[in-house]
Amino acid sequence: MSPITLILIAMGLALAGWLAGRAKAWSFQSADPARRPVSRPIYHAWYVALWVILPVLGFVALWAVIAPQLVLQSVLASSAASALPASGFERDAFLGEARAVALGLAPGVFNDEAEPLVAPFRAAIAHYNTIGIIITVLIAIAGGALAFLRLRPEFSARTRVERTVMMILLVASLVAILTTLGIFVSLVFETVRFFRIVSPADFLFGTVWGPDTMASPDRVDPSRYGAVPLFWGTIFIGAIIAMIVAIPLGLMSAIYLTQYADPRLRAWVKPLLEILAGVPTVVYGYFAALTLAPLIRDAAVAVGIANASTESALAAGIVMGVMIIPFVSSMADDSMAAVPSAMRDGSLAMGATKSETIRRVLFPAALPGIIAGIMLAVSRAIGETMIVVMAASPAANLTLNPLEPMSTVTVQIVKLLTGEQSTDHPATLSAFALGFVLFMVTLALNFIALRVVKRFREAYE
Amino acid sequence: MTVIHPNMTDANAKIRARDVCVYYGDKLAIDHVSIDISPDYVTAFIGPSGCGKSTFLRCFNRMNDTIGAARVTGSIELEGVDIHSGAMDVVQLRARVGMVFQKPNPFPKSIYENIAYGPKIHGIAEKKADLDVIVERSLTRAGLWDEVKDRLGDPGTALSGGQQQRLCIARAIAVDPEVILMDEPASALDPIATAKIEELIDELSGRYAIVIVTHSMQQAARVSQRTAFFHLGKMVEYGPTSEIFTNPIEERTKDYITGRYG
Numbered sequence: 001m002s003p004i005t006l007i008l009i010a011m012g013l014a015l016a017g018w019l020a021g022r023a024k025a026w027s028f029q030s031a032d033p034a035r036r037p038v039s040r041p042i043y044h045a046w047y048v049a050l051w052v053i054l055p056v057l058g059f060v061a062l063w064a065v066i067a068p069q070l071v072l073q074s075v076l077a078s079s080a081a082s083a084l085p086a087s088g089f090e091r092d093a094f095l096g097e098a099r100a101v102a103l104g105l106a107p108g109v110f111n112d113e114a115e116p117l118v119a120p121f122r123a124a125i126a127h128y129n130t131i132g133i134i135i136t137v138l139i140a141i142a143g144g145a146l147a148f149l150r151l152r153p154e155f156s157a158r159t160r161v162e163r164t165v166m167m168i169l170l171v172a173s174l175v176a177i178l179t180t181l182g183i184f185v186s187l188v189f190e191t192v193r194f195f196r197i198v199s200p201a202d203f204l205f206g207t208v209w210g211p212d213t214m215a216s217p218d219r220v221d222p223s224r225y226g227a228v229p230l231f232w233g234t235i236f237i238g239a240i241i242a243m244i245v246a247i248p249l250g251l252m253s254a255i256y257l258t259q260y261a262d263p264r265l266r267a268w269v270k271p272l273l274e275i276l277a278g279v280p281t282v283v284y285g286y287f288a289a290l291t292l293a294p295l296i297r298d299a300a301v302a303v304g305i306a307n308a309s310t311e312s313a314l315a316a317g318i319v320m321g322v323m324i325i326p327f328v329s330s331m332a333d334d335s336m337a338a339v340p341s342a343m344r345d346g347s348l349a350m351g352a353t354k355s356e357t358i359r360r361v362l363f364p365a366a367l368p369g370i371i372a373g374i375m376l377a378v379s380r381a382i383g384e385t386m387i388v389v390m391a392a393s394p395a396a397n398l399t400l401n402p403l404e405p406m407s408t409v410t411v412q413i414v415k416l417l418t419g420e421q422s423t424d425h426p427a428t429l430s431a432f433a434l435g436f437v438l439f440m441v442t443l444a445l446n447f448i449a450l451r452v453v454k455r456f457r458e459a460y461e
Numbered sequence: 462m463t464v465i466h467p468n469m470t471d472a473n474a475k476i477r478a479r480d481v482c483v484y485y486g487d488k489l490a491i492d493h494v495s496i497d498i499s500p501d502y503v504t505a506f507i508g509p510s511g512c513g514k515s516t517f518l519r520c521f522n523r524m525n526d527t528i529g530a531a532r533v534t535g536s537i538e539l540e541g542v543d544i545h546s547g548a549m550d551v552v553q554l555r556a557r558v559g560m561v562f563q564k565p566n567p568f569p570k571s572i573y574e575n576i577a578y579g580p581k582i583h584g585i586a587e588k589k590a591d592l593d594v595i596v597e598r599s600l601t602r603a604g605l606w607d608e609v610k611d612r613l614g615d616p617g618t619a620l621s622g623g624q625q626q627r628l629c630i631a632r633a634i635a636v637d638p639e640v641i642l643m644d645e646p647a648s649a650l651d652p653i654a655t656a657k658i659e660e661l662i663d664e665l666s667g668r669y670a671i672v673i674v675t676h677s678m679q680q681a682a683r684v685s686q687r688t689a690f691f692h693l694g695k696m697v698e699y700g701p702t703s704e705i706f707t708n709p710i711e712e713r714t715k716d717y718i719t720g721r722y723g
Binding site for chain 2: 340342343344345346347348349350351352353356360361364365
């Protein structure tokens with residue numbers, strides 16, 4: 001019996017409670033305006049329904065955790081369990097196998113030792129399922145009855161229902177926050193494990209990156225875990241080359257679209273530009289790796305740079321810049337369009353030309369939004385993976401030459417986590433440390449962007 | 462159709478408009494208006510909402526150009542030069558004909574930069590010292606200097622509504638215009654700030670030709686020497702303010718003045 005079934009049962013009961021609550025509330029109706037019930041019947045109905053469903057949801061969540069434990073306990077207490085090894089890997093494997101067969105997830109046991117455990121598992125699961133259903137139904141009925149009995153003409157069901165709905169909305173918004181927090185904690189945990197093996201100073205300031213994935217975990221050379229080349233590659237590709245492409249193109253297109261373009265043209269071009277943001281990044285990756293990178297190499301060779309690479313930072317950076325043009329232009333567009341037209345008229349009436357008005361009034365007024373757009377674009381670019389995986393190099397390289405191969409943090413994370421090392425090898429753990437740094441940087445960028453927007457909005461409004 | 466009181470055509474008029482029509486798309490918003498604006502007086506445009514008085518005012522500095530659908534016909538001359546001809550650039554025109562809007566619209570810059578904006582654009586002052594002089598003079602003329610002289614670096618938007626409007630007037634004055642157009646300059650302000658603006662208009666008249674659009678007949682009576690009454694896109698009557706308010710010729714003017722409509 002899965003939690004889904006329990007919830008379906010509860011929903012049926014909730015519907016019954018809803019109908020009963022409404023029926024009772026209808027009986028409160030009175031022709032005398034002074035004696036009309038405080039809340040409309042629909043709120044009484046929802047009040048009862050919520051009292052059925054919410055306690056059940058709480059119980060189901062709890063039961064989903066407790067029931068497997070209870071099943072396990074009862075199986076271990078059975079006589080068949082005495083033949084099990086006392087502890088360790090085999091014991092867990094047998095138990096897991098027997099459980100899977102009992103639940104119908106596996107066709108049969110692989111280890112014969114698990115066979116005698118299947119029957120006790122079946123029995124225990126059936127036993128606790130029955131108990132679960134009974135408790136669910138009891139809770140639903142008890143909650144519903146309690147709520148039903150409280151219904152009175154003067155009972156304010158509406159305020160309670162609304163308060164409950166508000167709490168549900170609050171919980172929904174907390175889920176996202178708690179997930180972020182959970183990701184953060186798990187990253188921190190793995191990162192700390194990595195830093196026990198390689199010191200943060202070696203990691204953050206070392207200039208050689210080349211984790212030896214074949215080396216035994218207890219004979220690690222910390223000097224091969226210097227992440228500076230990766231940080232540099234990430235910044236060079238994502239924050240420098242990409243921005244050199246994206247900022248001018250994005251801003252100029254935003255200025256053209258908001259200030260010069262005919263509205264009919266704008267209605268066409270703006271959505272088209274925003275489609276760029278919807279192109280899967282792997283498609284950009286193809287373009288970078290198969291079209292642009294060879295072009296750049298050929299061009300470089302043609303002007304006499306013989307050692308130009310096909311995996312150049314330039315190709316990845318340019319394509320990434322194209323990818324984030326919509327982020328820059330759409331934020332710039334929105335914030336320029338949000339500048340009051342009174343501001344523009346004031347400047348034009350002073351005899352300023354259109355371009356003077358844009359440069360001296362509209363652009364400065366829209367600057368906070370533009371800066372925030374750029375920061376979000378940077379944080380997007382340095383976290384971008386597919387383009388660099390396909391177009392940039394897997395080999396870390398600390399150089400200023402954009403024609404040379406370069407690697408980024410995200411490329412290394414992919415490389416390290418798709419390898420075949422065990423999860424506690426420092427090479428694997430270093431991926432978490434890299435992810436942690438990336439996470440902190442993008443978090444800081446987003447945080448600053450929001451602060452910038454807020455501060456300037458206060459100043460200008 | 463239009464009643465113009467004697468002595469209203471002026472040989473040395475600052476602005477001379479003849480048969481001006483403004484269309485918004487197909488709609489006729491201003492219907493053959495002719496008027497002479499004297500350099501020495503404050504001229505008020507009054508009339509009910511939607512009568513076209515603001516639209517007509519915006520013809521004088523070609524602000525209607527910024528509205529795509531608007532089209533202006535007829536001739537408007539500033540000191541004898543047609544403002545739509547190639548002989549006058551719109552940038553030049555707007556430097557000579559300043560404008561103050563209904564809602565104060567200081568730029569999101571410092572008080573100082575707000576005033577210095579026009580002089581910098583038009584190349585009137587390059588050096589900081591020259592700009593300082595212009596800023597002080599403009600703010601003084603707008604009656605704002607004493608209130609802001611210690612905080613010229615503060616944002617213009619941080620001032621009160623009335624101060625912001627005087628800042629906008631100072632901004633217009635800074636490029637030394639010949640005409641100042643005011644489009645209901647006090648309608649967003651409280652009575653005390655309004656009184657200050659009216660006082661200021663009085664002080665500025667004579668130095669600049671001032672044209673003010675106003676909803677308030679009392680305001681027109683207080684600040685102007687000449688009044689034009691607009692109704693449904695036409696100029697109904699134009700004459701000395703005292704005559705318009707005490708002894709109007711047209712029936713519609715009389716009805717509006719006495720509050721029968723509008």
